[in-house]
Amino acid sequence: MTQAAPLTMGQQFGRRSWAEPWKIKMVEPLRMISRQERQAALSEAGYNTFLLRSDDVYIDLLTDSGTSAMSDRQWAGMMLGDEAYAGSRNYYNLESAIQSYYGYKYIVPTHQGRGAEHLISQAAIKPGQFVPGNMYFTTTRLHQELAGGVFVDVIIDEAHDSASLHPFKGDIDLDKLTALIERVGADKIAYVSLAGTVNMAGGQPVSMANVKALRGLCDRYGIKIYLDATRMAENAFFIQEQEDGYASTPIAAILREFCSYTDAAWMSAKKDSLVNIGGWLAVNDWDLFEELRNLVVVYEGLHTYGGLAGRDMEAMAIGIAESVQDDHIHARVGQVRYLGALLTAWDIPIVQPVGGHAIFLDARRFYPHIPQAQFPAQTLAAELYLDSGIRSMERGVVSAGRNKETGDHYYPRLELTRLTIPRRVYTQAHMDVVAEAVKTVYDARERTRGLRMVYEPKYLRFFQARFERLE
Numbered sequence: 038m039t040q041a042a043p044l045t046m047g048q049q050f051g052r053r054s055w056a057e058p059w060k061i062k063m064v065e066p067l068r069m070i071s072r073q074e075r076q077a078a079l080s081e082a083g084y085n086t087f088l089l090r091s092d093d094v095y096i097d098l099l100t101d102s103g104t105s106a107m108s109d110r111q112w113a114g115m116m117l118g119d120e121a122y123a124g125s126r127n128y129y130n131l132e133s134a135i136q137s138y139y140g141y142k143y144i145v146p147t148h149q150g151r152g153a154e155h156l157i158s159q160a161a162i163k164p165g166q167f168v169p170g171n172m173y174f175t176t177t178r179l180h181q182e183l184a185g186g187v188f189v190d191v192i193i194d195e196a197h198d199s200a201s202l203h204p205f206k207g208d209i210d211l212d213k214l215t216a217l218i219e220r221v222g223a224d225k226i227a228y229v230s231l232a233g234t235v236n237m238a239g240g241q242p243v244s245m246a247n248v249k250a251l252r253g254l255c256d257r258y259g260i261k262i263y264l265d266a267t268r269m270a271e272n273a274f275f276i277q278e279q280e281d282g283y284a285s286t287p288i289a290a291i292l293r294e295f296c297s298y299t300d301a302a303w304m305s306a307k308k309d310s311l312v313n314i315g316g317w318l319a320v321n322d323w324d325l326f327e328e329l330r331n332l333v334v335v336y337e338g339l340h341t342y343g344g345l346a347g348r349d350m351e352a353m354a355i356g357i358a359e360s361v362q363d364d365h366i367h368a369r370v371g372q373v374r375y376l377g378a379l380l381t382a383w384d385i386p387i388v389q390p391v392g393g394h395a396i397f398l399d400a401r402r403f404y405p406h407i408p409q410a411q412f413p414a415q416t417l418a419a420e421l422y423l424d425s426g427i428r429s430m431e432r433g434v435v436s437a438g439r440n441k442e443t444g445d446h447y448y449p450r451l452e453l454t455r456l457t458i459p460r461r462v463y464t465q466a467h468m469d470v471v472a473e474a475v476k477t478v479y480d481a482r483e484r485t486r487g488l489r490m491v492y493e494p495k496y497l498r499f500f501q502a503r504f505e506r507l508e
Contacts, residue, residue, distance in 0.1 A: 055368070082503075083492065083502070086418050088503070096425075096427045098395075099429065101458060103314055105307075105461055111312070117348070117351055119347040140296050143320050145329045145330050146317050148337055149306075149316040150267055153305075154176055154181075158184040167188075168187065169189045169214055170190065171231060173188055173190060175497055192210065199386070205247060206241035229263070231299065240394045242276065265303060267304050268308050270360045273295065274367065274370050306357075310357050311360055372458055374391050386398065386399040398453060399451075400454050404485060413487060420485055429457070432453040434447065437449045
């Protein structure tokens with residue numbers, strides 16, 4: 038097997054290297070515990086990386102949710118928190134930022150994206166209605182199902198092929214969607230659930246052409262489009278880079294145009310918006326807004342704070358503006374691509390093209406001898422931690438859950454282990470360490486055995502399930 042030397046960014050992209058558009062002002066020490074200690078920690082956690090203590094983790098790539106580094110301006114904004122229970126000035130700053138950069142009229146803050154998913158599902162889904170979307174996301178689908186909805190995957194087929202180089206694997210297959218509408222009737226469609234940079238497909242983007250065409254199709258049938266805008270700034274980057282007519286358009290303008298083709302959006306601001314907590318719902322329909330701001334009082338808090346402190350809303354408002362700066366988003370995706378290029382040079386199977394927020398290792402190709410029923414992606418996450426203290430997460434059969442009617446596992450075509458890169462946290466040297474660790478685990482793959490599940494919670498089992506090694 039060819040072993041290439043690590044590439045600089047300049048070597049990858051055929052030009053001089055560039056650096057991150059920030060400098061480090063504060064550091065947090067990292068600690069590597071011994072392999073024996075890692076084995077003990079992994080056993081105690083039931084081979085589930087979510088159950089590891091962060092003190093036992095060296096490089097934490099579990100998620101990019103709430104793990105980004107805030108800027109000096111965001112920290113300064115935290116000191117301007119208006120902690121009034123009602124009518125905090127920070128709410129109005131947040132409202133203005135969302136209206137300016139995303140373009141929606143009415144804003145409801147929530148404590149995080151999951152709270153927003155719950156509210157929109159309760160307000161917009163009637164029991165028995167179908168919710169077509171471009172591949173499921175775990176918490177989104179659960180909230181839709183708890184509201185009585187039935188999720189239907191209408192993403193293009195290329196999204197389920199980790200080796201496909203289609204540039205917009207997040208696109209909705211309009212023929213699949215039309216067939217569903219014709220089969221069940223437009224009144225049985227709650228809304229189209231559209232996600233940017235589709236997480237479960239490997240962070241794959243949606244094209245502007247696709248959302249425009251989707252808008253035309255939904256207008257013909259009178260169906261709403263609700264957007265998961267969690268990583269839409271990253272999605273805008275791929276449109277700018279790969280779609281005709283957008284090369285000279287700023288990220289902020291691309292984001293605003295994309296949102297204009299949708300009717301509402303929800304967001305986990307813990308990703309693109311560079312904060313540790315927070316989310317929001319934004320809609321254009323007054324009646325839906327009225328329902329949502331009534332529900333938010335029941336589940337989250339008053340409609341002018343939604344479960345958030347004033348200081349968190351201020352940091353979010355500032356983070357929204359920072360997230361759409363072109364140099365920021367180019368560096369953010371560039372770091373992910375740097376790691377992807379290292380792994381690709383060593384012929385390590387990953388989802389291609391590299392997405393916006395993470396590298397997704399293809400565990401089925403990594404461990405072809407481990408059947409899905411023995412959880413190869415979970416196994417890979419455990420082995421990577423054991424080797425180097427790097428925490429990743431499973432995105433395969435464990436995340437997919439079970440069929441409620443048959444009790445059988447869902448077996449998705451994609452069995453992935455996600456290396457999620459927090460924003461503005463790790464350096465290029467950390468990415469080198471990660472790549473070398475993955476290669477070490479890959480070189481030992483034939484000796485690796487799978488896992489069996491010994492504890493399974495009722496909901497979202499990937500968070501808390503426990504496993505043990507198979508002999």
